[in-house]
Amino acid sequence: MVRFRLAAACVILAAATSVRAQDLAGHPADARHSSTDADAASQDVGVVWRNRPQIRIGKHTRIDVRARTQLDWRGFSPDVGENTVDVPAARFGVAGEYRNDVEFQVEYDTQKTHKWRDVYGEWKSYRQLTVRAGRFKMPFGLEQNTPLFDIDFAYRTLGSNAITPNRDTGVMASGRFHKRALSYEAGVFRHDGDNTDPKLVTGVTVPDADLSGPSVAGRVTVLPLRWTKQPVLDTFRVGLAATASHVPEGLNSLHSDPRFGDQSFFKRVYVKGHRRRVGTELHWTPGPFGISSEWMRAYESREGQGFQDEDLPDLLSTSWYVAGTWVMTGEKKEAANLHPAHPLGRGGWGAVEFGARYERLQFESATDEGYPERNPRGTNLYPNQDRVWTVGANWYLNRWVRLLGNAVHEHIDDPARTPVPPAQGYWTGLFRIQLAL
Secondary structure, X not given: OHHHHHHHHHHHHHHHHHHHHHHHHHOHHHHHOOOXXXXXXXXXEEEXXXXXXXXXXXXXXXXXXXXXEEEEEEEEEOOOOOOOEEEEEEEEEEEEEEOOOEEEEEEEEOOOOOOEEEEEEEEEEEOOEEEEEEEEEOOOOOOOOOOHHHOOOOOOOHHHHHOOOOEEEEEEEEEEEOOOOEEEEEEEEOOOOHHHOOHHHHOOOOOHHHOOOOEEEEEEEEOOOHHHOOOOOOOOEEEEEEEEEEEEEEOOOOOEOOOOOOOXXXXXXXXXXXXXXXXXXXXXXXXXXXXEEEXXXXXXXXXXXXXXXXXXXXXXXXXXXXXXXXXXXXXXXXXXXXXXXXXXXXXXXXXXXXXEEEEEEEEEEOXXXXXXXXXXXXXXXXXXXXXXXXXXXXXXXXXXXXEEEEEEEEEEOOOOOOOOOOOOEEEEEEEEEEEEO
């Protein structure tokens, strides 16, 4: 309840701030006499408004103050025991830049198990080679590497949460060539990402020796049709990514829960050896339309994990999705964070977007020989699959405030591993207020 009240207060404060910012933008005379005057940017030290509070130190240093939160109202059929009101994120932080050479970011989320989100510094003097060090997202997964407040739907796909590594501590080199026609990222990391951390499930601290890693990860994306010089094809992008890491012996495999509910539709199994991921991605934004798709698979070794210490077939985790969006009000979908051409209260009603997405996530053994078992040491693990439809609408009131509505239908193949056995189909309705400075 305390966290809920805090988030609600942040909602009110952010809304008031965004309204004030619109007032300043719409009334130049008032802006000239405001403490957030644009002329303060020329001072050695000053506070200005650049779509968010910004601290200027001299001519070459800036620090942006950021605050982002979300508030959800949800309904379930059948009831899965989840709260109908939720605060999935309440983030605060700063991001800054010195000249065009050094950038840093620090972000904290009061609602997450891993509360420190991005904490890194980056040297970026050359576009062909930048170096980032600290805690940040590993280069695997299109949707996972899209900021939470910029994704098209309320939640990322199950595969993006179960298979991709997410954040970890490490060092990464990246760069781009030929006006972003070719981009790359490659890094070395201490472990194998937050999504593989057992304490996200158990809620207790796990010694480092029980965590997967170290790991390496890489991603390459290309714009193969840019040479045509056709605007409609200019944003067509495809990519390939991979990771490799060591997995310690134990119940340390990838796993997944349904979208809601406590019952895992595939629990952790005994693994030991290597974990390898491969993934492909596609992203295209012709005008007001957006099309995206991903396929990813993880291979996890089970060396010596049989009842007689024999090697077992690999555990395979496979996910894919395809999604489409349409901005009804006509804004281009080029940027991840859509900015309305005519914000609410400034001569318009904001931007309205509709979208639909279909996704699948499946766990199975690399072999289907023998009788399938749910035992975590089974040779042929009993497979399970979760199939999810999501349809939604987004209303961007301005660049800071978005209202989302999603309807989600989920179907789980194995009736024994569902939130409310033996029901296999579940509906969820969701309304979200999202504020980002």
